[in-house]
Amino acid sequence: MLDQLVSATIDGLTSGATLFLVAVGLSLIFGVLRVLNVAHGSFYAIGAFMAAVVWSLLGAAGLPSLLIYPGLVVIAIAVGIVIGPIIERCLLHWSFSVEPQSRREVIQLLATYAIFLILEDGQKLVFGTQPYYSGGALGLLGTTRIAGILHTNYQLLLIPLSGIVLLLLRLFLSKTRSGRCLIAVAEDAEVSATMGVRVTRMQTFSFTLGAVLAALGGALASPAIGVTIGIGADMVVLSFAVVAIAGLGQIEGTAVASILIGVAHSLTVFFLPILDTVSPYLIMLLVLLVRPMGLFGMQRQRSI
Amino acid sequence: MAAEGSPTEAESHHEHSSMRNALAETASPRQAPMRATGKLRVSALVTILAFCAALPFISPPDTFEFTIVLAVGLAGLGVALLLEAGLISFGHALFYGMGGYTVAALAPVFPRFGILLLLFGGGVGAIVAAIAGLFIVRYRGVFFAMLNLAISMVAYSVLLKSYAISGGSDGMVVQVQGLVGQALGPGAFGRALFYVCLGSVIVLGVLLQCYRRSPAGWGLGAIEDREIRIEYLGVSANRLLLQAYVISGFLGGFGGAVAASAVGHVAPDDFFWTTSTVLVVVAVLGGRGVVGPFLGAALYELLSIAAARYLSNSWEILLGAVILLVIRFAREGFAGLPDTWRAASLQWRRQ
Numbered sequence: 113m114l115d116q117l118v119s120a121t122i123d124g125l126t127s128g129a130t131l132f133l134v135a136v137g138l139s140l141i142f143g144v145l146r147v148l149n150v151a152h153g154s155f156y157a158i159g160a161f162m163a164a165v166v167w168s169l170l171g172a173a174g175l176p177s178l179l180i181y182p183g184l185v186v187i188a189i190a191v192g193i194v195i196g197p198i199i200e201r202c203l204l205h206w207s208f209s210v211e212p213q214s215r216r217e218v219i220q221l222l223a224t225y226a227i228f229l230i231l232e233d234g235q236k237l238v239f240g241t242q243p244y245y246s247g248g249a250l251g252l253l254g255t256t257r258i259a260g261i262l263h264t265n266y267q268l269l270l271i272p273l274s275g276i277v278l279l280l281l282r283l284f285l286s287k288t289r290s291g292r293c294l295i296a297v298a299e300d301a302e303v304s305a306t307m308g309v310r311v312t313r314m315q316t317f318s319f320t321l322g323a324v325l326a327a328l329g330g331a332l333a334s335p336a337i338g339v340t341i342g343i344g345a346d347m348v349v350l351s352f353a354v355v356a357i358a359g360l361g362q363i364e365g366t367a368v369a370s371i372l373i374g375v376a377h378s379l380t381v382f383f384l385p386i387l388d389t390v391s392p393y394l395i396m397l398l399v400l401l402v403r404p405m406g407l408f409g410m411q412r413q414r415s416i
Numbered sequence: 417m418a419a420e421g422s423p424t425e426a427e428s429h430h431e432h433s434s435m436r437n438a439l440a441e442t443a444s445p446r447q448a449p450m451r452a453t454g455k456l457r458v459s460a461l462v463t464i465l466a467f468c469a470a471l472p473f474i475s476p477p478d479t480f481e482f483t484i485v486l487a488v489g490l491a492g493l494g495v496a497l498l499l500e501a502g503l504i505s506f507g508h509a510l511f512y513g514m515g516g517y518t519v520a521a522l523a524p525v526f527p528r529f530g531i532l533l534l535l536f537g538g539g540v541g542a543i544v545a546a547i548a549g550l551f552i553v554r555y556r557g558v559f560f561a562m563l564n565l566a567i568s569m570v571a572y573s574v575l576l577k578s579y580a581i582s583g584g585s586d587g588m589v590v591q592v593q594g595l596v597g598q599a600l601g602p603g604a605f606g607r608a609l610f611y612v613c614l615g616s617v618i619v620l621g622v623l624l625q626c627y628r629r630s631p632a633g634w635g636l637g638a639i640e641d642r643e644i645r646i647e648y649l650g651v652s653a654n655r656l657l658l659q660a661y662v663i664s665g666f667l668g669g670f671g672g673a674v675a676a677s678a679v680g681h682v683a684p685d686d687f688f689w690t691t692s693t694v695l696v697v698v699a700v701l702g703g704r705g706v707v708g709p710f711l712g713a714a715l716y717e718l719l720s721i722a723a724a725r726y727l728s729n730s731w732e733i734l735l736g737a738v739i740l741l742v743i744r745f746a747r748e749g750f751a752g753l754p755d756t757w758r759a760a761s762l763q764w765r766r767q
Binding site (some may be wrong): 396 | 502515569641733747
């Protein structure tokens, strides 16, 4: 019983780690652009697909398999840098000036939803409908036995790795000039423009950063999952649940919420399998009923 | 988040209703049609309806497609109604699927009910909407959109798991084969279903138009414009929204029931987000108002026929591109194109 509890918790932490990377990207994009990026799950899926493809290419080329680990990070950055600016510049940017504001929100939701549709089908065209497996990458670092159950070191390492990402993100936002500009834009785009912040550049940058984080989540998760069409759609709903629980735009809160969701999910898989797909949403529902702005969210002022 | 701003009991009924009328007068005068164009529109509508009624005779083999267009249009109408309050639902497949599964489950139990079962489909859609709505109408914007999506995804996964009730991924056969108490052959039933559906479209369309022109209906537009103001008028925005949500659930359930009866089969895909996409596309493509979504559904069907021939593998890419183009260049949808053009030409002349 206790063994199961321990290993369920570890499983939850590892899945929470990748979930955090995706969700924090979503939160970041929302914080700066005020856009809920429905296409975010597709970035995750593309990262996962690319990682699986690169893994099989490595094998085919006879290169050392350990190259996959730096490879995963490079893939994520490449995916984000290619997709992010194109989408933000070409398909999303026009919508920031839509008036009235109440209409803008619907239009932006529809726009990212349309991008999501395009990317989902694009994956089918590019990667086909067969699932990809890169499970070989999972065992390269060996295994550790915790409470009688073998865990791969790779998955265990994901937990501190996400912690490092969180730390770097926080340092970037509060210590560097561009990070502070980003926060300024998130607070008030107009005022920061008058202070000389290049708002458009910041918007593109944060969208790209969010895309990189989502792709990183996908690339890191890909050895542990079967990469198939449809993981993007599931992920966008799940990461929204995380962000809604944390409160939109809350970075540390997102970490707490992803751990909560990850652990709760794996506990239900172990002990209450009938609820396994529903548990994240039940938690979201409960949290939103008690705190409509999320656990760490702030009440916004309502203007008349 | 909006607090419950419902009128207190002490408030007299007269005062309440006069407030609502004030609300109706102040909200969005842009939508009030001129009398002459109103007459023109009515006669155009009658012509179109007459043409629709003649369709099964013009092209008998396509009766099935026409029925599906009407069914999807009805469900899309539900999405379009919420769009008037500035809210988009990415999960209306929930109601559409519920309507279909209700008919599938009840048809063997009440074989003599025939086409009356469609009303049950709509009813269950409305009940589900009333339950989910209690929670959902408290949210706006991205939350409204995503919570709808989340609930429909949960329903989809629950459905896949409960094999004993729903047939899992196999779905269920729908045995609606006649009018009330009277069985019909497949061809005759197809035609009957089409006319029943067309009749319901007219009845529901008129009812919905009455609702849209009632104080509660005007309130939806006001929710989009400035929600807090209507609460200062003593009207609960959440309650208005719940009414609209239930109506929208009924329409979704009814549309799903019609489609299930026409196809003769329901599958979990009816609950999947891809089905919600169809309804969103139909609503956005068609535009606001009662006629728009049917126009949108017809366009969608034409598009899917063309796509099946030329780009069967990139169907959703096409849908995504269509949504992007419509929200960029024809924000009011196809039904609103004349207005969009008028506004654009006015602006052009001013320059």
